[in-house]
Amino acid sequence: MTPGYHQFCMNTPYADILAAQVREVVTNYKADGIFLDIVGVRECYCQHCIAEIRRRGSDPRNRDDMKSMWEDTYFRYAQKMNNAVHAIRPGLPVFHNSSHVDRGRRDLAQVNTHLELESLPTGGWGYDHFPLSARYAQNLGLDYLGMTGKFHTSWGEFGGFKHPNALRYETALSLANGARCSIGDQLHPTGIMDLATYSLIGEAYKEVEAKEGWCRDTTAVCDVALLSVEAAYHASGSPPTGHNHADTGAVRILLEGHYLFDVIDAEADLAPYKVIILPDDIAITGTLQTKLKSFLTEGGKVLATGRSGLKQGGTGFALDFGVQWQGASEFKPSYFKPSFEIPSLRSSSFVIYTESQDVSLNPNGTVTGSKENPYFNRALFTFCSHQHTPSELQAAGPGMVEGPDGIYLAWNVFEDYALKGSLPVKEIVMHALDRLLGQKTLFTNLPSQGVTTLQAQKGHNRWIHHVLYASPVRRGKNVEVIEDLLPLIDTRVSIAAAEPVREVYLAPQRIALPFQQENGTVSYEIPTWVCHQMVVIQFGE
Numbered sequence: 134m135t136p137g138y139h140q141f142c143m144n145t146p147y148a149d150i151l152a153a154q155v156r157e158v159v160t161n162y163k164a165d166g167i168f169l170d171i172v173g174v175r176e177c178y179c180q181h182c183i184a185e186i187r188r189r190g191s192d193p194r195n196r197d198d199m200k201s202m203w204e205d206t207y208f209r210y211a212q213k214m215n216n217a218v219h220a221i222r223p224g225l226p227v228f229h230n231s232s233h234v235d236r237g238r239r240d241l242a243q244v245n246t247h248l249e250l251e252s253l254p255t256g257g258w259g260y261d262h263f264p265l266s267a268r269y270a271q272n273l274g275l276d277y278l279g280m281t282g283k284f285h286t287s288w289g290e291f292g293g294f295k296h297p298n299a300l301r302y303e304t305a306l307s308l309a310n311g312a313r314c315s316i317g318d319q320l321h322p323t324g325i326m327d328l329a330t331y332s333l334i335g336e337a338y339k340e341v342e343a344k345e346g347w348c349r350d351t352t353a354v355c356d357v358a359l360l361s362v363e364a365a366y367h368a369s370g371s372p373p374t375g376h377n378h379a380d381t382g383a384v385r386i387l388l389e390g391h392y393l394f395d396v397i398d399a400e401a402d403l404a405p406y407k408v409i410i411l412p413d414d415i416a417i418t419g420t421l422q423t424k425l426k427s428f429l430t431e432g433g434k435v436l437a438t439g440r441s442g443l444k445q446g447g448t449g450f451a452l453d454f455g456v457q458w459q460g461a462s463e464f465k466p467s468y469f470k471p472s473f474e475i476p477s478l479r480s481s482s483f484v485i486y487t488e489s490q491d492v493s494l495n496p497n498g499t500v501t502g503s504k505e506n507p508y509f510n511r512a513l514f515t516f517c518s519h520q521h522t523p524s525e526l527q528a529a530g531p532g533m534v535e536g537p538d539g540i541y542l543a544w545n546v547f548e549d550y551a552l553k554g555s556l557p558v559k560e561i562v563m564h565a566l567d568r569l570l571g572q573k574t575l576f577t578n579l580p581s582q583g584v585t586t587l588q589a590q591k592g593h594n595r596w597i598h599h600v601l602y603a604s605p606v607r608r609g610k611n612v613e614v615i616e617d618l619l620p621l622i623d624t625r626v627s628i629a630a631a632e633p634v635r636e637v638y639l640a641p642q643r644i645a646l647p648f649q650q651e652n653g654t655v656s657y658e659i660p661t662w663v664c665h666q667m668v669v670i671q672f673g674e
Contacts, residue, residue, distance in 0.1 A: 455498015
């Protein structure tokens, strides 16, 4: 059901009409659940909203009061619809879809009986979107599923068909992230189901059916937590605007670096993690500072970039990274020269396009890379070349510093990676993370486009290690397509596991794998696999 297509206001009588429609459907049909599409907290100045805000004794020009009323309107709508369903069919699943589960808005998530993570890679979401959503959703205590579509592009594409290999990969990606699976279609007006569509979906679900016994009731095993910028903005009372490049770039680096990670909000428990990432623009409130200090006291470390780590209001760092904040740099872009070798450049300086901060060293800090400024910013009266001005090749203060609480990088490096995809940027972030982690729980020689997760399955005393590999390519205008699935050979894996391992085997094939366990690490090799492979690590004597 798609009330949002009409964009009606829930302060109008139409809300009662929709509730009546819901009751009719639940009464007359054996529905598996109710899905209410394109709803959410909406900005509205219709006559009903104006009347309501005045009834409350406020002025429609008071935006804060209007925002509060819009929130109330949405929650009143959700309660009305939920009551309409559950008065007739108690426990029937209900989901209110806004196409995005807002990170940092647990209250919005909790109006649902479960979560459906709408993410059509070919429809503009891309293949980075679902892991970002799923790694957050798994910590909210609700069942959740990955919702993709059978379409070549997006919803409403009659006669459009995705390559079968893409659906194999997308459903496997859901399983690897602890999610159930949903593949959307749109029924023809004749009501005739398209056999090609269901043959396509059936091939993917045949693999899911064989694997699902190892995918129920799982929790992610993680080393790293990414504190979402979107979530941090919500926590501060300032909802983010536009695309959140910092979150996207950070997840892309974590995936390509094969780190085990969660995406968290400010309410999350930090205790399970070794490293917390504060990407690019996380202001430190008093509450967050208290949580981070407790985390650091227990031996955790923080990686902060750009403006992250500064006290709310920008008056200096709340944590000790061994630096003092001087302000935002006047130069953009600028350059980073590492004092360590990185694989792609050894020790040459390289450009970073995003905003940077000027910092000075304090006695607790160790510089591991310096900033270099350009001769000048490229502008109307200071012009150089096709893009920007070269570096002066002179140190202009610290660029990366390690202090008692962790490592600080002076640029918005995650935004930079989301927009530019620079290999040296990824390599310096990985260098910082590897230093802070010491030993990763999982190491593998997967190519960078490979994805790996580790899930603990409740009640079975086992870990399920997922590996996936596909290479999306761009076809047409902004359509990411998976067509070829190439086999990977001899994938090596080492996992830190202190408990004795009884057996290691491939699932669902149930083929035993030779393994070694010594010094608290279990190692094995996956000989040949395509698209998705699960490896079961069964504990016990």
